[in-house]
Amino acid sequence: MSSPSARTATKAVIPVAGMGTRFLPATKAIPKELLPVVDRPALQYIVEEAARAGLPEVLMVTGRNKSAIEDFFDRTPELETALEKKGDQFRLAAVHAATDVAQVHFVRQGEARGLGHAVLQAAAFVGDEPFAVLLGDDIIDARDLLLEEMLAVQAEHGGAVVALLDVGADNISKYGAVAVDESTADGSAVRITGLVEKPPADQAPSTLAIIGRYVLPPEIFAALRVTEPGAGGEIQLTDALVRLVDDGVPVHGVVFSGRRYDTGDRLDYLKAVVQLAVEREDLGPQLRPWLRKFVADLPAEGASPA
Ligand code: UTP
Numbered sequence: 001m002s003s004p005s006a007r008t009a010t011k012a013v014i015p016v017a018g019m020g021t022r023f024l025p026a027t028k029a030i031p032k033e034l035l036p037v038v039d040r041p042a043l044q045y046i047v048e049e050a051a052r053a054g055l056p057e058v059l060m061v062t063g064r065n066k067s068a069i070e071d072f073f074d075r076t077p078e079l080e081t082a083l084e085k086k087g088d089q090f091r092l093a094a095v096h097a098a099t100d101v102a103q104v105h106f107v108r109q110g111e112a113r114g115l116g117h118a119v120l121q122a123a124a125f126v127g128d129e130p131f132a133v134l135l136g137d138d139i140i141d142a143r144d145l146l147l148e149e150m151l152a153v154q155a156e157h158g159g160a161v162v163a164l165l166d167v168g169a170d171n172i173s174k175y176g177a178v179a180v181d182e183s184t185a186d187g188s189a190v191r192i193t194g195l196v197e198k199p200p201a202d203q204a205p206s207t208l209a210i211i212g213r214y215v216l217p218p219e220i221f222a223a224l225r226v227t228e229p230g231a232g233g234e235i236q237l238t239d240a241l242v243r244l245v246d247d248g249v250p251v252h253g254v255v256f257s258g259r260r261y262d263t264g265d266r267l268d269y270l271k272a273v274v275q276l277a278v279e280r281e282d283l284g285p286q287l288r289p290w291l292r293k294f295v296a297d298l299p300a301e302g303a304s305p306a
């Protein structure tokens with residue numbers, strides 16, 4: 001059984017080996033994690049989040065057709081020299097920001113057999129310590145300190161901590177759903193008593209869904225090794241968390257109410273680009289008046305566009 005320990009997480013694992021089928025055909029050639037959200041790949045926001053939360057050692061679990069991710073986090077001497085010659089310090093800083101933010105390592109998943117299987121590939125890198133998992137297509141707004149809060153809950157209670165979002169009954173069947181013991185609520189943290197991956201809406205234990213942030217104890221690897229394929233024929237991280245609950249390991253949830261963008265989903269991706277661009281100092285002042293006019297000119301719902 002896990003107990004709170006002096007050891008806190010220092011490493012982050014970012015699985016990016018999924019096939020990204022919801023974004024076909026773009027993802028035939030471009031990993032969905034590199035689709036630009038304004039001018040930075042979604043993945044860069046996520047690496048920055050890990051570094052901000054005090055996790056500068058990052059392992060990406062990649063797969064076939066994902067070599068562009070390794071290129072993105074590598075140095076680009078020719079490009080840097082060209083920018084230096086032009087004296088373009090602004091763009092040079094943007095190029096450096098991608099490589100300097102964290103120490104990024106890579107491991108391959110061989111075959112996309114599910115999120116649980118992707119996380120299992122991190123066992124050697126992680127060793128015997130708690131660690132964070134950040135999904136490569138799930139952006140949490142930089143102003144919302146979700147991961148920091150989850151790390152604090154893990155340091156206090158030990159075991160595992162997952163991020164939860166109330167997605168409502170209409171959406172819960174797309175997520176891992178949890179049962180919670182409300183009597184244990186402590187701030188936004190609550191003890192989880194059961195988990196089920198992609199339940200039919202009428203069988204979901206609640207409308208609280210697991211979103212793309214986890215802080216996990218090293219015991220998760222033993223659980224993953226014996227976890228059979230579950231929903232969708234994939235090895236599910238949720239199913240390994242069920243084993244931890246059954247073994248008496250504390251599993252907590254932090255209920256999130258901030259801004260989150262699932263950039264692997266086309267509609268959420270579009271919202272993320274607009275929302276983050278509108279708030280940018282360099283683009284917002286021109287985009288906001290254009291957007292207001294565009295929205296004002298939109299035909300009412302049900303009317304056919306001009
Ligand atoms: P998703 O389920 O969102 O990714 O996994 P997917 O399978 O690529 O998406 P669709 O449904 O086909 O569009 C969440 C995260 O886990 C990674 C993905 O890359 C994504 O960042 N993942 C998923 C893996 O690394 N390996 C897998 O086998 C599955």
